[in-house]
Amino acid sequence: MTGLGLVGAPVAATAAPARATYENPVSASFADTFADPSIIEAKDGWWYAYSTADPLRAGDEPGVMHIARTRDFVSWQYQGTVFDETNRPTWATPTSGLWAPDVRYVDGRYVLYYTVTDTTLDPGDADSAIGVATSPSPTGPWTPSDAPVVAPRTRPGTDPAARDFLWTFDPSGFTDVDGQRYLYFGSYNGGVWATRVSEDGLTATGEPTLVAIDNKFEGSYVVRHDGWYYLMASSANCCAGPTTGYSVFTGRSRSPMGPFVDEDGISLTASRAGGTILVTQNGNRWIGAGHHALATDHAGRDFLVYHALDRDDAWLEEPFGITKRPMLLDRVDWVDGWPRTRAGAGPSDTPQPAPVTGSDLGLTPSDPAARGFRGLRPGPRDIQSGAAGRVRGTARTTQDVTGSSVRLRLDVRGDRPLEVRLGRGQDQVRVRVDERAARLTVRSGSGRSTLTRTDDLGLRGDGWRTLVVEVDRGGVLAQLSEDDLGDPFAEVRLTDRDLRLRSAPLRLRSTRAVVDNVSVRRLAVEADRLVPVPQRGALIRAEDFSGPLADDDWTWVRRDADATVASGQLRWPLQAADLTGESNNAGVLLSDRTPEGTWIAETKLDLDLGEETVRNFQQAGLVAYRGDDDFARLSSVAIWNTRQTEFGRELVATSDGRTSYGGAIVGTPDAEMWLRLAHTTDAAGEHLYRAATSRDGKAWTWGAVWAFAPGTSPRIGLVAHGGDTPALTAGFDYLRFYRTTWPAVDGPRS
Template sequence: MRHLRRAGALAAVLGLLLAGTASAPAAATGDPRYRNPVSAGFADTFADPVIVRGEDGFWYAYGTTDPLREGEGVFHRVPTARSADLVDWTYVGDAFGPDQRPPYAAEGAAFWAPDVRRIGDRWVMYVTVTDTTVSPEGSDFAVGAATAPSPTGPWTFADEPVVAPRPGGGGGWLWTIDPTQFTDVDGTNYLYYGSYYGGISVTALTPDGLRATGESTLVAIDNKFEGSYVLRRDGWYYLFASTANCCAGPATGYSVQVGRSRSPKGPFVDRDGIGLTASRAGGTPVLTQNGNRWIGVGHNGFVTDLSGQDWIVYHGIDRADPYLDEPFGVNERPMLLDRLDWIDGWPTVNAGAGPSEGARRAPVTTGRVDERFTGRLDRWRDAGDWRVTDGRLVGDGTLHARTALGGDVRAETDLRPGAASSAGIDLGGRVQVRVDVAAGRLVARDGARTASAPLPAGYDPTDPVNLAVEVRGRALTAQLSPARLGDQLAVVSLRLARPVAGRLALTATGGDAEFDNVSLARLYQEARRAVPEPRVGAPLRGYSDEFADGLDAGWTWVREDPAATVSGGSLRWPVQGADLTGTGNTAGVLLRDAPTGDYVVETKVTLDLGEETVRNYQQAGLVAYVDDDRFARLAQVAIWNTRQVEYGYELPFAGQPVYGGTIVGTPATTTWLRLAHRVDPVNGEHEFRAGSSRDGRNWTWGGVWTFPAGTTPRIGLVAHGGAEPAVTAEFDYLRFTR
């Protein structure tokens, strides 16, 4: 998370304690659909969002220090919102008062990118503290922590930072920002943090989660990633990270990529096996702009609804309204929510379709059984000693729900085993899932069939946890987690003797246990197939050039470069010490007309940029070009020590050119590049989606940049960004297909 400018005045606290007295969430009513942005009801901007579910059954969202509304001019100190359904949100105050800061924070420090977790019996908020007393020059970022008895506060800062400011080897301070916490199955707490200057690192934490301990490990390279989030699924650890510029207004190309590992400390690799710490850094796209209203989609959190469907929460920029109040001020980044699907072991948003703009099916936040224990137990059949105390069910024995649900189901409860020797959920009067405190295991049982997993060594049965059980056909999966955020204390899987009838019971033996937020819902339907990628069709030979015998007559130059030559079936072009961005416009552009309608254009470019060394910003590749101030450039490029495929974009805005970019795949020395063009049938815009490949066969498709209806983009080649050291780009062809 990075700001275009520093925060100024800060908001007064509005008193989060009012949330603690609110009634339980009501059952969902009306149209079960929603539209982005979900923060529209309370905020114009709500950047770097995360969501947790509280013990009261409400969902709580937290955002970064910014004004909430146009014209407000007040920078809130971790603004907080509450929802009963993940769709309609109400602002309930700021986490911190106007004079509340940790002792090491400088006066006027802002709090960015909060991450809220439950550790033991309390909640911990990790935040970026933008200025500390370590350096009078500022920008000495640190990760701080505050604790609270509930998600609504009151929050109390720890006296010491979790991760203190870190001096950079090249001067200044490493960007110790964007914290995210993760608890592993052995009970170890970890913190991931960092950004472009310094990369993303992970460190173990003390059991209370308030101090880093031991050595940190780099898990994602600098100059490419920030805004991490980690979750565990099917034995894999997934590191989500945002890439490119968060805050370039109408040219913002922020997006989310992912790598996975068998260890929370890495190494994390992408779908092609490329490491996230490599100079030619890997990263499988999860979320990127698709040509609709939303650009700059990134800095994600994670939430699971009551059906078991995963959702990604993130911020985006409306390309028609990119700034709060005035051009080039605070980037306006409202909170968006979309379905997160898992296809062939990899996460992707809306099966690869990207951020949603129109009406979508809303998350499931009310189950067929949906119990918050605010009154009598009329919907339950008692067998044992049960009572409702302070909004929780307390007792010993078995309590049967009178409502049943057939088919594939998901059941869950917030649970404190307490004095019980075991406590958990029964399904269908046959299948049992127990937190067996006496044995120190999570156990699933179906008659003689059993499966179990150890509880962490430091597990405390008086701490609240969430127990979730999913049954799909004859496959049962149960997981115990601190707060439903993708980290688990234990996971078990069991093959059932036969499908189970969806009748739910709660059970405790050997003493009183506490239950709350009990639900039974239809299990979500898995997305099994991604949306189709752009299709390469028949060749359009009249528009293509194989560079067999010089340049054909279809080419024209903008600022001809006589050093570019054609021989032996290749265009060889020494990289120029020039560029197209801003007002300089000194680089050459080799162009030709594009066909009308939809098409795909491809080139193969060899450019030896080496690795690890700084060669800013030598590049070569494709360009869709209207003029010097409106173009989209897809190139393999040296960005400091990294080599990336950048899809840059410049457009005129508020009287000056604005440049940004998004990242598409990983380059090799020889890289294949594609732009897939379509004309939007509704508004006539030209949409160009970018793709790259390291072998010409396996493609990674990324974001979309658009050109207004009425423009006529031409297609061309570029080789520029820096003449030293000398390097020549070699293009094998330019091919159009339809």
Template sequence: MPTSTQAAPAPAMLANAAPANDAPGNAASASAAAAYTNPVSAGAVDTFPDPAVIKGKDGRWWAYGTTNPIFNSRGETGEHILPTLTSPDLVHWTYAGDVFPLTAKPAWWPAGTRPWAPDIRYYNNAYRLTYSLSVGGIGLATSSGPNGPWTDRGQILPAASGCPSGTIDQALITDTDGSYYLYWGSYDTICVARMNSDGTAIAGPVTQIGHGRRMEGGFVVHRGAYYYLFYSDGGCCDGAFSGYTVKVGRATSPLGPFTTPTGVALTDLTSKDGDVLAASGNGWVGPGHNAIATDLAGQDWLVYHAIPQNDPVFPPVTGANGATLNLSKRPLMIDRLDWINGWPVVRAGAGPSRGAEKAPVTTWTVGSTFDGNAAGFTGGFSWSGGLLTTSAAATSLSAGSVTGNVRVEGDVRGTAAGISYGSVTAWLDSSARRLVVDGAVVGSVALPANFNYQSWHTIVLTRRGTSLTVSVSADRLLQDTATVSLTLPSSFTGGRIGAVSRSGAADVDNLGAAPLYVPVTTRVADPVVGALLPAYSDEFDSTAPNAGWSWVRPDATVTVSGGSLVRPTQAGDLALGANNAGVLLRDAPAGPFVVETKVQFDGVRGNQQAGLVLYDTDDRFVKLAHSVLPLNGVANTFLQQTEFTKEDGGRSGPSFGGPAPGTMWLRLLHRDGVARMATSRDGVTWTWGAAWTMPRPFRIGVVAMGGTGATARFDYVRTYAAG
């Protein structure tokens, strides 16, 4: 069912339309779902981490995942190397094999490696699947079809890549000039480099474009004027204590610099705002490592993995490297990706979905994958081998017409191939090297010098009112090679869709039209703070904390001075077995509440920290702190992080919030057994982040620990009723 933030559906666009399934075996509409429930991989595989997704030239969606024990529940005790799924509708998935059999690993792989984090692209007549090796290095496999057979192309980036965080979590993008870029990096730096002309090696300098604690999983798309770098931070794979979140920065160049919604550079040595997806306390933890798919209506979908909190881990399994492994279950998830005020966010900020949601649009109102016949298209093209083809200038038109706000797309191949919508035609002019639009409106834009007209490309015409946008890409992965924006005459009403050749041989496939999606333009409202609860608060305006406080391990260095609680950091800590730091505590109110503090902190050495806790025992708490953490791979370099950590029963895991300047405001909201964090740099504008489950009992606490030499000044601790 639609969520409360989903806008109303688009007006009907039919006018004498042919049936949506006018072609037998139409893969785009054979099993379209009205609704879905996460995880969408349920019933197909047990787990599917780090998903990469593409809409194949066969009209189906294909997904590729990290090496994992996908059939453990069926009695298999080992792993599948880069398993593959396929779906007609992004909802119903079927196992389709593995990229590499366990018995046929490429000979060049180092011993003891497990392939991770595939990325899938299509250009120059080939599907290009890159993957990283757990011991370092990035490999490439190619195929003429989305399900192989795959040809090993060897290593395209060595372990010593020039990026301080090593070589995993790679992703490709094709820029508008036809050049290729490779992004990679993990724990705690993401890098980029321009590649050579065939995308088989880097050919430019390595540029660091992101720094963050456990930053990894970079995935870049080009939308409008910006390149958007999606990435994940926090812990990916710690079972119920996984703090993974998806965040984003944007830039005007594929090389950066990338910045967050509040203007923080992704290379700054602090944690970042720009949350796209974070745990909400509804049973999914660690949502992250995303790809993006676009449905037939033009709606984008975040494709990612998440961990079921109540069933988070496998029993010990035999890894593809022969080792005994303890792994988290990370099934395949999808959720609507909204673009609000120029920034992407899942479900308008509601987080990963739990119940029934409106499914992607995967059925054309008019159109076909041409798997069985010409599907009612008549004219100069012939049907052959699952596509429309011609050897000379020709046009074939659908039986049905479309009007209103609509998205028309088709895969084309040829030196003058294109598609039409009513009296508008968009085609590839190889002689002029341009994407040309003519008919009711006229325009064109240059195509790259290396554009391959004999390789499949997707042309998309998007009409919203009188605005028409025409784009071309190799694989529908938000990396358009060329885009034309035009204004339609008010008299334009639409019409039939068609396959077009302006001259010479051309092929057209997967041609159809669907009502254009209606964008969600308003975020879910942030939590509201209610009335101050003085009995659970302290302004520190006396010479000592007020009567509500008590200690676990008293700290004699704490004073109240100048309207602040002054806490020098202790050498002790509150982390798993190291429970020797003092915790200043007071009772929490019985109902939902928000506890807030303003803290000035001058920590510069790892792991100094200061902040709030919801504390039950030394082994059961949630902590929100300004923490100083080392930047992995770079000596004597530290990050100022907003750390949001849960510990319970000998396990713990961090998530990370917004920027952590020297003076910052912290909030913890507790409602219905869930604690959610927020930070601010001015006490007025708040960045809300992830949530951890934390049932009562607990008390509110203040800590300053992790190493001596720093001082925290808490201006107040205020507790409010939650609005």
């Protein structure tokens, strides 16, 4: 999240130990479900993850938000729960859910925000609110506040007595470079909001601002990267078992209060809401990837911590009906200014390089005075950090820092200035943290010039600070934060194109500063381009609707006599019918010439669903159809006040024949748009369909993948249904099939 954006070939740097690997789900050793994860690197050198209040395994009691920890993201230890009967918030009803924790380090203590689904503040049900608890330790004891940080809210303009409560869910904290603290919260019923909070993080102040539209986004998380504020939020149903299509989308802004727009400049508050895909399912075992947090490793690479479902094992057996959502981990690449999970490849189900933890140079980060430094004295044993080091005069590492791209991370405490030096002579970088003067200063010397940049500290306090210094050839970035969660309260960027660090020890200079968790690593090398996507090849066949539908080209499922061909279009009035659940009364027009092999099906759709008004659930588009209870539908659809493109899946989900429907959201819709389904079969014989949408027929957004079982024969068709009020007609210009390739990005399973 710090973000000098080093890309391309790695450079020579400090020697590093062999890289460990992990495999998803990372929570498997202690939990089958660990949903809505939040994570922090605590001052004791461990990473702590927190989850929502589900049973860890089948048959377990739900638990009131779980805690686990790791040092390397490979081995994990369960640490118990946040709350129990002794410290449960008194203003939460006994049956209230306590969901979606978000952890921060604020002014010397840990602060945990969480959702309370039902409070005692109103006699009715579902008056959700945001709670907050504090602790000196990441494992507690946690002390809940006596009142919500964000109280229950009713819909603006309605009678409060009607108790039409908005979903005040899914909190996420953030601290800006000026020291102002924010809290993001909200969900489908009401949208995502941002509010300022007090310096201690416990009280909302001022009026909240809508930053993402209702009925599309929840589970928000905000980071600052390269001067931009990125709002990342989940979309679609989190918990539809084997048809869960949950995904995460991103918008960015120059202000933490928005407006946030996607890579096409479309706002997250528009009725045809934007959103650049951060993670979505790719055809391997994992579906429903979402509700995330970000962690930055010691090499400066960001990792997405999120939950997902195994599509072949989506439910807890006892109690049935709770989705099994284990915790996953995957790297994030910042490509052209946008975060992408594995450069767009999506969730991993093969061994992956683990986050870089620990330090080079022979240092022991959690006890920096133990070895690797000369002149660093043992410091006072801190209740939060444990063993620490005290800098009196100059301390230097016994090994040199080499190479031109390095990352230093350390925690510092005390009101005495601390100076950090990397390199030597004119080819060095000096960073000075001065709490008394409230200044963060970076100085770079190269050749005969010296460059200096300074930023005021946005916060003052007695707690630990985390200093990060990244040097990437001619760029220097220094950040001071409380928790290294992408929300620094001071930041300095300096460009010195002549800078080349000379090999030298890392030097720390102060009169009494205390330091801990000192890490020096080669700066991570990120991917600088997205993984390949299917490309349209040679035309296989086309139906351009230049004449009547031929019986040897098309088959109707429930023929609709109102569908006609005129002026080069299939004109199909939307039916008051559907395919989901037990309805199964909508017409489906199937192509009799669906090709074999790997191909793309494409159509151009004219369907003006308007904006803002409620037209549930008028839609039209493409369908991969095996039957009324086994299909994947890509459509432009009205969902309450929003307009979305949904790639929905229905299948028989239980042994007694019950169906499940869920969907993944793809790109932004328009009155005129293009839809694609790319098809392949994998080594196991499964049919994989990946969806794409476009608003101009040229730039395409490729989204989620749905799978059909081996041995089936889905056919491609068209649909137009969801309601006939107001009367609307979908226009299809053509249905064409093209050759393509399915790029190997390790997504589809073999």
